Amino acid sequence: TDRYAVIGNPIAHSKSPLIHAAFARQTGQDIVYDRILGSLTDFAADVRRFFAEGGRGLNVTVPFKEQAYSLVDERSEAAAVAGALNTLIRLPDGQLRGDNTDGIGLVRDLCQNHGFTFRDQRILLVGAGGAARGVLKPLLETGLAHLTVVNRTPSKSLELARLGAAYGPIEGMGFDGLAGRRFDLIINATSAGLAGELPPLPEDCLAPGGWVYDMVYGDQVTPFCRWGRLQGAERSLDGLGMLVEQAAESFWLWRGVRPDTAPVIAELRTQCK
Ligand code: ATR
Numbered sequence: 001t002d003r004y005a006v007i008g009n010p011i012a013h014s015k016s017p018l019i020h021a022a023f024a025r026q027t028g029q030d031i032v033y034d035r036i037l038g039s040l041t042d043f044a045a046d047v048r049r050f051f052a053e054g055g056r057g058l059n060v061t062v063p064f065k066e067q068a069y070s071l072v073d074e075r076s077e078a079a080a081v082a083g084a085l086n087t088l089i090r091l092p093d094g095q096l097r098g099d100n101t102d103g104i105g106l107v108r109d110l111c112q113n114h115g116f117t118f119r120d121q122r123i124l125l126v127g128a129g130g131a132a133r134g135v136l137k138p139l140l141e142t143g144l145a146h147l148t149v150v151n152r153t154p155s156k157s158l159e160l161a162r163l164g165a166a167y168g169p170i171e172g173m174g175f176d177g178l179a180g181r182r183f184d185l186i187i188n189a190t191s192a193g194l195a196g197e198l199p200p201l202p203e204d205c206l207a208p209g210g211w212v213y214d215m216v217y218g219d220q221v222t223p224f225c226r227w228g229r230l231q232g233a234e235r236s237l238d239g240l241g242m243l244v245e246q247a248a249e250s251f252w253l254w255r256g257v258r259p260d261t262a263p264v265i266a267e268l269r270t271q272c273k
Helices: 016-027 043-052 065-069 077-082 102-113 136-140 154-164 223-230 240-255 262-272
Strands: 002-008 031-037 057-060 087-090 096-099 122-126 146-150 170-173 183-188 206-214 235-237
Touching: 002 016, 002 043, 016 031, 016 240, 016 262, 043 065, 057 240, 065 077, 077 096, 077 102, 077 136, 087 240, 102 136, 102 206, 102 240, 136 154, 146 154, 154 170, 206 223, 223 235, 240 262
Parallel strands: 002 031, 002 057, 122 146, 122 183, 146 170, 183 206, 206 235
Antiparallel strands: 057 087, 087 096
């Protein structure tokens, strides 16, 4: 039996153990997957201990994704652009590799689960914190027409545009730069919804037939998805599918097997609503 876990703080609410247990059952993989409450003062020691005790891989969640990035021996390019990682892999020689599957999770949920076609689309990414930066590279490699990153603090969106420029057409701005602009897909990567707030988007920024996607999910319709519905969005999606898809990509990196995500998303959905 190979050991895996998710480490975060807090961690009790994490759905990752449930998701990976379902993947393991489905694919016949002999693994256990636990939760670890990471120490806010010595996260590195927790990681060292897990791998010293024979652990094979870790998922890393809030607030440790950036810290984890500095711990590993090698990193994927997606993790390097993100400056953060959500997946730790112990290599055969004992070295640690870090990857970030959040962006792939987002792109797969949109295109494979919901049929969104990225090619030539005008896409708006709202927010420029860790969540936005974490999905930059896979998003820019979809063949989209251009990615606009908008943030309350414009200097942070300009910085993301600088980081992403090698991978695709990207620009950064503040909310006042959006006047008169229209987008085919608006992705919320801000934490505004957690406080019951909305990012200050202008009324007419969603193109007719446009979609909205909230990287957050919850028991109820999120404030951003509600906003999308009011704007007449063709689809208003929350981040539950992204959660399961990023887990599936981690599972693939560890086990070399691709689980079927659809039944797992459906199972979580019945628990959430
Ligand atoms: P995370 O890891 O969730 O991305 P973060 O790095 O703290 O968390 O980033 C939070 C993001 O949400 C930022 O883009 C933040 O904007 P600022 O950089 O200007 O602070 C954004 N955000 C939070 N609350 C917001 C609100 N009420 N309106 C608009 N943006 C908000």
